[in-house]
Amino acid sequence: MTAKRYSPTDMLAELVRFDTTSRESNLDLIRFVEDYLNGYGISSHLVYDEEGGKANLVATVGPDALNGIVLSGHSDVVPVDGQTWNTNPFEMVEKDGLLYGRGTCDMKGYIATALALVPEFLAANLKTPVHIVLTYDEETTCGGADRLMPELLKLGFNPRAVIIGEPTMMRLVNAHKGTCTVQTKITGEPAHTSMPHLGVNAITVASELIAELARIQEDLKAHPSPLRGFDPPHSTITVGLINGGTQFNIVPGSCTMGWDIRSVPGDDPMEFIERLNAYAAEIIPRMQAVSESATIETEVLHHGKAFVPVDDSPAEELVKAVSGINETLAVGFGTEAVCYQDVGMSAVVYGPGSIEQAHKPDEFISTVQLDECTGFMRDLMTYLAR
Secondary structure (H helix, E strand, O other): OOOOOOOHHHHHHHHHHHOOOOOOOOOHHHHHHHHHOOOOOOOOOEEEEOOOOOOEEEEEOOOOOOOOEEEEEOOOOOOOOOOOOOOOOOOOOOOOOEEOOOOOHHHHHHHHHHHHHHHHHHHHOOOOEEEEEEEEOOOOOOHHHHHHHHHHHHHHOOOOOOEOOOOOOOOOOOEEEEEEEEEEEEEEEEEOOHHHHEEEHHHHHHHHHHHHHHHHHHHOOOOOOOOOOOOOOOOOOEEEEEEOOOOOOOOEEEEEEEEEEEOOOOOOHHHHHHHHHHHHHHHHHHHHOOOOOOOOEEEEEEEEEOOOOOOOOOHHHHHHHHHHOOOEEEEEOOOOOOHHHHHHOOOOEOOOOOOOOOOOOOEEEEHHHHHHHHHHHHHHHHHHHO
């Protein structure tokens, strides 16, 4: 393939065209990137999921060494279902200095910048290599990064720093909250609403559990994190889904709650779950006095640990040295930084765009932010060429 040059904006337009919603395959995008890099003589290492329908990509620009700088981004995006867009979400549109499209902000803008600058990285005579890493399923389970980490260790990967380009408005992030997705199923007993005492109303039980979660949330407000940047500064619990009942004149025999925990470093979400379980244990005997089969069951669907600051972090020091930034902050959203941190790699989160635009209809990133990211990467080239 003949090497082709793109500006960051042009490359972003190419990436947005691929519908890489987490439920879909990302292979078309990965193959496009693989072919593009091959045009510059850069080979890619792919790590597939179990079904072979998705893949992570790892490619090295510069010296053939495994101790370089990782520029990491996830290739998947969130769905557009139920959202009203003024443009086609999978066709980038530029208007008044804003680039609209699904994933422009979260986080194809960062990926596009790194890819577009590959020719410049090659020409910079790097003394330390740059590794471009693309993952899948960050928006759901971080399953791509989880599958990739042991493979990187097998390859002997020992990077000096990992820079994850999630949208931080080019501010340096060294901590974020943990994420925990939980599901609680209430099995009651259906009955005719003319005789509700013969049934166990699963929705009523769910309301009691929700009230207990609200009490736990109030207690958490009294324990804010000392880390700067969390908004709100404490752990949070949110009931985001509830489904129960079949008809207005039937006592609902089942109800399912989906809830979310965002925990600051130092808080253990399992303690919140245990507190709810203890409260549920007090309710169950009352339910089973009516129906022996009545139950309350809580299951953790996904648990992502908090990303915590590390003293003398090489990744933090690198970004500070290249960018001139002196301050760090923490954010509430989760990233793959903890996946790298768990295997001993030094990581930070630092990328263009605002998280306020992520996951929304008419998602956008500004050209100013892309330019700032481009400037940082060019400064990084100079730094790594010394």
